Amino acid sequence: MSAAGVSNLQSKRVAIAGLGEIGRTVANKLAQGLPGLSLAAITTRDQAKARAWLDREGIVCPLVALDDLPDHADLVVECAPADILDQICRPMLTAGKQVMVLSASALLPRPDLVDLARAHGGQIIVPTGALIGFDAVSAAAEGTISSVQMVTRKPPNGLAGAPYLVANRISVEGLTSALCVFKGSARDAAAAFPANVNVVAALSLAGIGPDRTTIEIWADPAVTRNCHQIRVEADSASFTMSIENVPSENPRTGRITALSVIAALRKLTSPLQVGT
Ligand SMILES: NC(=O)C1=CN([C@@H]2O[C@H](COP(=O)(O)OP(=O)(O)OC[C@H]3O[C@@H](n4cnc5c(N)ncnc54)[C@H](O)[C@@H]3O)[C@@H](O)[C@H]2O)C=CC1
Numbered sequence: 001m002s003a004a005g006v007s008n009l010q011s012k013r014v015a016i017a018g019l020g021e022i023g024r025t026v027a028n029k030l031a032q033g034l035p036g037l038s039l040a041a042i043t044t045r046d047q048a049k050a051r052a053w054l055d056r057e058g059i060v061c062p063l064v065a066l067d068d069l070p071d072h073a074d075l076v077v078e079c080a081p082a083d084i085l086d087q088i089c090r091p092m093l094t095a096g097k098q099v100m101v102l103s104a105s106a107l108l109p110r111p112d113l114v115d116l117a118r119a120h121g122g123q124i125i126v127p128t129g130a131l132i133g134f135d136a137v138s139a140a141a142e143g144t145i146s147s148v149q150m151v152t153r154k155p156p157n158g159l160a161g162a163p164y165l166v167a168n169r170i171s172v173e174g175l176t177s178a179l180c181v182f183k184g185s186a187r188d189a190a191a192a193f194p195a196n197v198n199v200v201a202a203l204s205l206a207g208i209g210p211d212r213t214t215i216e217i218w219a220d221p222a223v224t225r226n227c228h229q230i231r232v233e234a235d236s237a238s239f240t241m242s243i244e245n246v247p248s249e250n251p252r253t254g255r256i257t258a259l260s261v262i263a264a265l266r267k268l269t270s271p272l273q274v275g276t
């Protein structure tokens with residue numbers, strides 16, 4: 001049985017908020033051991049389900065309330081539904097601690113959370129998540145970027161139920177050819193598809209912001225992966241990047257997302273850091 005949170009008094013205590021697709025993978029990895037990090041606590045909606053899962057996996061870890069996270073952890077990985085971002089971030093940031101935010105769409109309209117981090121010496125970390133190339137985008141942003149354009153193609157079930165589709169009565173069921181369901185800014189896309197394109201919200205924060213970053217979203221029955229293409233024009237370089245993400249059990253979430261979190265966590269304490 002892996003003992004979480006007791007291995008090393010010097011280690012950074014990491015909590016997981018939301019034990020879904022991303023949270024379970026990250027919790028498992030932390031319990032197996034990541035250097036300098038310990039799994040300190042988990043907060044979840046369904047305690048009985050979480051307890052049963054932890055027992056099955058052989059992980060010992062306390063289940064705690066959202067408000068109690070700062071007592072247990074130095075860093076919380078937020079991998080919960082977007083609507084509780086504030087409840088996770090506010091206590092941690094007020095306590096001067098770190099939050100790794102996956103629900104990047106929900107962060108865009110909340111610059112006050114960044115102000116809160118600044119005021120109390122806390123930190124919000126947005127990992128590359130399901131995307132690619134934030135090293136190059138943030139390097140280019142140190143110079144001048146003239147445009148960042150993204151095109152996302154997802155299998156229709158990876159977009160189904162998004163608020164924008166429901167409000168505009170756009171059906172993606174039974175499509176036989178690709179349908180462009182949205183074209184606009186990252187800011188508008190994040191509000192319209194809050195659980196589907198966190199990637200463009202994060203990209204905009206790495207680059208030129210949510211109003212100048214643009215995205216087209218396609219529901220495409222011909223693809224089986226969540227496909228993202230990015231084109232950046234800058235005074236230092238022009239580059240295109242693309243990634244085809246294998247969906248996890250949650251069709252909206254690519255498998256690479258949890259691995260990106262693990263890589264970002266590992267980097268926090270590693271004696272060798274590679275990449276910007
Ligand atoms: N930044 C990125 O690249 C990506 C971000 N995401 C976002 O990351 C977040 C997590 O994604 P997944 O793990 O795939 O979602 P998921 O739906 O599999 O898991 C979310 C978990 O949060 C739990 N939960 C619900 N209410 C809660 C509460 N009040 N307190 C604690 N836990 C609660 C749910 O029971 C569920 O287990 C979502 O907001 C998603 O949109 C997903 C993929 C990529």
Ligand SMILES: O=C([O-])CC(=O)C(=O)O
Pocket residue numbers: 130195196197198199200226227245252253254255257
């Ligand atoms: O950004 C998201 O929420 C998820 C996504 O596109 C992916 O996993 O490829």
